[in-house]
Amino acid sequence: MRCRHTTSCRRNTCNSVSNYSNINNTNTPLCNNNNNPSYPMSTVKTVVTLLVVEQQPIRARMCGFGDKDRRPITPPPCIRLIVLDNKTGEEIDPNDVDSTFFVLMVDLWHEDSSRANGYAPNQQPIPLSIPAPTLNQNHTRNLIGMNAVNACRLNDPEGKLGFWFVLQDLSVRTEGNFRLKLSMCDVGSGQGANAVVSNGKCPVLATSFSEPFTVYSAKKFPGVIESTPLSKCFAGQGIKIPIRKDGPKVANQDEFDADDQQ
Numbered sequence: 001m002r003c004r005h006t007t008s009c010r011r012n013t014c015n016s017v018s019n020y021s022n023i024n025n026t027n028t029p030l031c032n033n034n035n036n037p038s039y040p041m042s043t044v045k046t047v048v049t050l051l052v053v054e055q056q057p058i059r060a061r062m063c064g065f066g067d068k069d070r071r072p073i074t075p076p077p078c079i080r081l082i083v084l085d086n087k088t089g090e091e092i093d094p095n096d097v098d099s100t101f102f103v104l105m106v107d108l109w110h111e112d113s114s115r116a117n118g119y120a121p122n123q124q125p126i127p128l129s130i131p132a133p134t135l136n137q138n139h140t141r142n143l144i145g146m147n148a149v150n151a152c153r154l155n156d157p158e159g160k161l162g163f164w165f166v167l168q169d170l171s172v173r174t175e176g177n178f179r180l181k182l183s184m185c186d187v188g189s190g191q192g193a194n195a196v197v198s199n200g201k202c203p204v205l206a207t208s209f210s211e212p213f214t215v216y217s218a219k220k221f222p223g224v225i226e227s228t229p230l231s232k233c234f235a236g237q238g239i240k241i242p243i244r245k246d247g248p249k250v251a252n253q254d255e256f257d258a259d260d261q262q
Contacts, residue, residue: 101188104153108143
């Protein structure tokens with residue numbers, strides 16, 4: 001599926017979509033019961049998982065080293081998870097896959113994808129009332145917000161059902177050019193209602209990078225990106241994405257107006 005709605009909805013994958021069998025570290029066993037119509041991740045067949053960045057991040061306003069004035073990356077990155085039968089190369093119906101423990105983890109990387117850029121030197125004291133995760137006394141996390149999200153079954157604007165990871169709550173503390181590194185894993189055993197979350201390590205089943213995006217200072221920030229058709233589509237299905245609307249103000253529009261007035 002190719003998103004045709006906006007220029008910001010561009011596809012990015014770490015592997016060729018047409019060469020599924022060559023994707024590394026994505027073989028995942030399927031159900032061990034041949035009579036079971038669903039496909040929880042388990043033991044008989046194998047599948048290939050693929051991350052497709054359908055809506056790319058474009059820009060954000062830096063939020064500094066406090067947590068009271070966070071502004072999310074816009075538009076919110078939207079990543080589609082494709083699950084393919086390894087033998088046929090055909091996409092498996094999302095209704096036949098147990099996605100209970102599918103999790104996407106997000107890291108901030110340098111724009112050339114050469115190194116992680118997830119921590120930044122402190123430039124001002126962090127309020128004691130808002131603890132921040134730190135590597136040491138001189139560094140704090142640069143990417144803040146929900147950097148681990150569960151998969152959602154959502155319909156795209158064309159009505160196609162799929163697995164989606166929506167990153168509507170990510171902010172960056174410092175200005176610069178960055179990419180998001182996306183890593184998907186299955187953190188549970190995937191045995192339906194009897195599934196137990198593993199206490200050990202879980203393999204990364206698929207990875208990808210977003211296109212580069214720019215984080216601006218408050219004075220240089222050109223404003224948030226207009227709400228895309230994909231964002232509006234997901235907001236209509238219950239995903240908490242602030243949507244800009246023409247006409248009278250709505251409650252979730254305040255943060256956008258504040259940005260535009262900078």
